[in-house]
Amino acid sequence: MTSTITRRSVLKGAAGATLALPWLESVPTWAADSGKRVQAAPVKPPVRFTCLYFSNGVEPEHWWAKGSGATMEIGPGLAPLKPCRKDIVFLKGLFNEQAVKNHSAHLGRMPNLLSGAWVSLDQDDIRVGKTMDQVLAQRIGGQTAIPSLVLGIEPTELRLEDGLSMIYGSCISWASDTKPATKEIYPARAFDLIVGDGKGRQLDRSILDAILKDATDLKRQISVEDRRKLDEYLESIRDVEKRLDRASQDDRLEGWRPTLTKPDMPRPATDLPQDVPEHMRLMLDLIVLAFRMNKTRIATCMLNNDLSQMNFGFLKGVEGSLHLDLTHNGRDPKLEAMYLRTNQFHTEQCAYLLKRMKQINEGERSMLDNSLVMFCSNLFDGDKHQADEMPIILAGKAGGKVKPGRILDYGQRPDEERRACSLYLSLMDKMGVSLNRFGDTDRRLAEL
Numbered sequence: 001m002t003s004t005i006t007r008r009s010v011l012k013g014a015a016g017a018t019l020a021l022p023w024l025e026s027v028p029t030w031a032a033d034s035g036k037r038v039q040a041a042p043v044k045p046p047v048r049f050t051c052l053y054f055s056n057g058v059e060p061e062h063w064w065a066k067g068s069g070a071t072m073e074i075g076p077g078l079a080p081l082k083p084c085r086k087d088i089v090f091l092k093g094l095f096n097e098q099a100v101k102n103h104s105a106h107l108g109r110m111p112n113l114l115s116g117a118w119v120s121l122d123q124d125d126i127r128v129g130k131t132m133d134q135v136l137a138q139r140i141g142g143q144t145a146i147p148s149l150v151l152g153i154e155p156t157e158l159r160l161e162d163g164l165s166m167i168y169g170s171c172i173s174w175a176s177d178t179k180p181a182t183k184e185i186y187p188a189r190a191f192d193l194i195v196g197d198g199k200g201r202q203l204d205r206s207i208l209d210a211i212l213k214d215a216t217d218l219k220r221q222i223s224v225e226d227r228r229k230l231d232e233y234l235e236s237i238r239d240v241e242k243r244l245d246r247a248s249q250d251d252r253l254e255g256w257r258p259t260l261t262k263p264d265m266p267r268p269a270t271d272l273p274q275d276v277p278e279h280m281r282l283m284l285d286l287i288v289l290a291f292r293m294n295k296t297r298i299a300t301c302m303l304n305n306d307l308s309q310m311n312f313g314f315l316k317g318v319e320g321s322l323h324l325d326l327t328h329n330g331r332d333p334k335l336e337a338m339y340l341r342t343n344q345f346h347t348e349q350c351a352y353l354l355k356r357m358k359q360i361n362e363g364e365r366s367m368l369d370n371s372l373v374m375f376c377s378n379l380f381d382g383d384k385h386q387a388d389e390m391p392i393i394l395a396g397k398a399g400g401k402v403k404p405g406r407i408l409d410y411g412q413r414p415d416e417e418r419r420a421c422s423l424y425l426s427l428m429d430k431m432g433v434s435l436n437r438f439g440d441t442d443r444r445l446a447e448l
Contacts, residue, residue, distance in 0.1 A: 043256045045362045046143075047399045047431055048291050048371040050299040051114065051133060052284075052353065053172050054346035055306045056327035057382030058391045062340050065090035069405040077343040080351040084395065086405045087354060087368060089448070091392040093411030094420045097440055099378065105385035107161060107168040110306040110378045111180075113390075114172055116421040116439030123163055131174045132424040132438065134181055136298050139433045144296050145198030148173070151190060151283045152183045152302035153276070154310060161307055169306035183302070187268035187282040194290045195263050258294040259360060259367075265289060276314060277345075284353045291367060292360065297431075303346055306378070312342050327382035339382070350375040354395050371396040372427055390420060398430040408447055417446065 062077035072085040081088060096116045102108030108119045117129025133148055141147025150173045157166035171180035184190045192200045219227050265285060273279035280303060287299045304310045304323060313320030318338045326342055329335035350373070357368035373395040380386040389411065397404060410418035421439030426448045428435060436442060 044399060045256050045365070045367075045370045046294070046297050047401075048297045048299075048367075049133065049136060049374075049427065049431055050287055050301070050353075050371070051172065051374045051376065052301050052303065052350055053113065054303045054343075054375075054377050055110075055308045056323060057377050057379035057386065058343050059336060059340050060381050060386075062343065063380075063391055065092075065407050068407065072405065072407070077340060078347055078393070080344060080348040081354075081393070084351055084354045084358075087358065087395050089394040089402070089404050090407045091394055091423070092407070092409040093389050093413070093418050094392055094423055094445075095387065095389050095415075095418060096420050097415065099387040102387075104162065104164060106306050107164040107166070109385070109387045111168040111171060111174065113376070113378045114300075114424065115174065116419065116424075116441075117177070119168065121164065123160065123165060126165055126167060127177050128168070128174050129177050129439070131172065131181075132421075132428060133173050133298050133300050134175050135435070135438070136428060136431055136433055137175075137181075140431065141296070141298060144294060146193060146290065146296040148181065148298040148300070149190070149194070149287065149290050149296045150181045150183050150300050151286065152185045152305070153279055153283065154302070154305045154308060155185055156180070156183055157305065166305070166307070170302075172302055173300045186270075186272055187279070187286060188270045190283070190286045191263070191265075191267050191289075194286060194293065194295050195267075198295065256363070258292060259362060260289070260292040263289055263293070276310065276312075280349050281352060284349060284356070287353070288356050288360070288367075291357075291371070303349060312338070312345070315341050315345055317341055329383055331383065347375075350393065350395075357396075365397070365399070368395065369397045370399045372398050372402070372430065374427070389418075392420075392423070394423075398427075401430045402448065408445075410445075416441070416443065419443065422446075423448070 058077055062075045064075040065078065066073040070086050072090075074081060074085065074090075096112055098112055098116060098118050099109040102119055102121070104119070104121055108121060111128045112119050114131035114133060115129035120127035137148035152170070154170070156170040159166050161169065167180060171183060173181035173183070175181045184193065189200065219230060222230065268282055273282065283301055287301060290296045290299065308323040310323045311320060312318045312323055312326065318326070318341050321335070321338065323342060326335055326339045329339055354368055354373060357371060357373070358366045360367040362370055375393040375395070377391050378387070380389045380391055394402070395404065396402065419439070419441040421441045422443045422445040425435060425438050425441065425443070426445045428438070429444065
């Protein structure tokens with residue numbers, strides 16, 4: 001039997017143990033749709049995508065930008081991003097039409113953030129639409145151990161709110177129209193997922209031990225010819241491992257290589273962190289770790305749920321009110337000031353992630369240069385439940401495919417030119433996934 005090895009082959013055992021091969025310059029790539037061999041392109045670091053979500057919108061008068069590049073002026077709500085102005089695109093005026101049309105001011109305008117899909121208001125029929133991160137996971141997620149990393153801070157809630165399931169308010173990643181992607185809120189479990197085989201199991205250098213018993217059991221159930229094929233398969237694993245060992249020892253692996261082969265941070269404590277800032281930073285550190293180890297190229301992180309019960313009393317000047325109360329402030333000056341502080345806190349988390357990614361050198365560019373980071377909320381003015389535009393910051397260069405340090409204002413354009421799904425089509429293009437249509441549009445975002 002001739003063994004075919006692709007650039008991103010995943011070796012699987014009967015028990016589900018897997019080993020993803022490192023990216024090898026000398027091995028051909030195969031077209032995902034046709035299965036045909038195609039000419040290998042020069043190997044560069046892959047483009048990664050992450051969405052960082054915060055709930056209940058912004059204080060509009062403090063969320064603005066003027067100018068460009070290092071001299072770009074930004075509003076107080078964005079102040080923590082001042083050092084990153086050259087790395088961001090300030091996007092204004094994009095919206096999801098189905099969110100505007102939905103009569104549920106919160107739960108009908110949140111789960112479709114990354115899909116633009118219609119949201120069912122029948123509590124017995126939870127239905128949204130597959131989100132763009134999960135489309136990416138389906139198309140290119142097989143190149144890594146973890147198709148997509150879905151993280152959060154607050155748990156997925158099952159209670160009803162205004163007659164609708166809070167599953168809608170707890171999930172921005174949907175694997176199908178009816179099923180949200182599983183969100184992990186425990187840093188320790190996310191760490192095990194990343195450091196292990198993508199399913200939370202630790203990996204030894206050789207996966208043969210992990211699959212040997214199942215392979216032996218399987219031999220008793222298959223034909224002589226199939227036993228020969230199975231032996232050849234196991235031997236091919238052994239040959240690949242020997243090849244990788246030799247190449248690593250001689251430093252002969254060609255092309256791009258992950259900057260980490262082992263974690264550079266300790267395993268977090270098993271318990272759920274009770275300190276909100278620490279919890280958020282841990283989750284952001286884990287995204288960076290997963291990208292550095294090339295365990296995934298797609299990640300989402302919810303800093304809080306919609307209708308969040310998070311208490312921001314840990315912030316100076318915030319008197320312990322729930323985030324939901326601060327955002328629904330009736331224009332009370334005191335509450336507005338505290339709402340601004342929570343906006344700044346969320347922006348600080350984005351700035352932290354961008355700084356970390358920018359510090360990691362991947363050759364000619366930084367990890368941030370090789371990534372796309374979308375920082376966003378589903379509402380604009382949280383007090384008014386305003387869904388006719390969304391606050392969105394895009395950061396990174398997608399490996400040179402995006403020019404940052406700009407403002408792109410679509411607010412005065414016709415509705416068909418300001419669909420958030422046009423942005424998602426464009427972002428998926430830059431990740432190597434091209435669709436004719438996504439959500440409510442077939443247009444790419446002009447000028448991105």
